[in-house]
Amino acid sequence: MQMKKSVYATCKVEGFHFWLEAPDMVKYLKNVHRHMFHIKLIIGVDGENREIEFILMKHWLENTVNHILIEPSNKSCEMIAQEIIGLAKGVYGEHRHYTCEVSEDGENGAIVEMN
Numbered sequence: 001m002q003m004k005k006s007v008y009a010t011c012k013v014e015g016f017h018f019w020l021e022a023p024d025m026v027k028y029l030k031n032v033h034r035h036m037f038h039i040k041l042i043i044g045v046d047g048e049n050r051e052i053e054f055i056l057m058k059h060w061l062e063n064t065v066n067h068i069l070i071e072p073s074n075k076s077c078e079m080i081a082q083e084i085i086g087l088a089k090g091v092y093g094e095h096r097h098y099t100c101e102v103s104e105d106g107e108n109g110a111i112v113e114m115n
Contacts, residue, residue, distance in 0.1 A: 006097070007051075008042040009058035012106075015069030019076070032072045035104040039065050041084060044097035052092060060091060077102040081112035089114075 015037045022029035041061050045051040064087055068080060075083070081100035088098055103109025 005048065006042050006044045007054045007057065008040055009054050009061045010040045011058060011062045011065060013037050013065045013069055016072035017075055018072060020074055037069065038103045038106045040101040041088060042099040043088065043092055077104065077110035078112060081110055085112060085114050
């Protein structure tokens with residue numbers, strides 16, 4: 001049986017976004033509004049001894065998310081997760097499996113997985 005291994009890092013970052021296409025029932029989402037975005041990035045590893053140091057990974061994740069969310073945008077949780085994974089592939093390699101969870105205030109969100 002093959003064992004799968006991964007490391008993860010989490011962070012919470014204040015950000016602002018809006019959804020221009022929001023349906024009338026939640027039309028207030030068209031306006032810029034604040035969330036504490038909760039992010040969890042999971043990266044597949046082969047080794048078992050700090051192939052990716054997760055404290056350094058957490059620092060990278062916090063810096064990256066702060067940069068992504070520096071200005072209010074029309075980005076969904078799915079879009080933010082995809083962007084994080086795309087940037088992580090440039091740092092940690094294309095050969096890995098990535099999962100990124102992004103939630104608004106730890107309540108509702110999205111999960112994106114990429115190989």
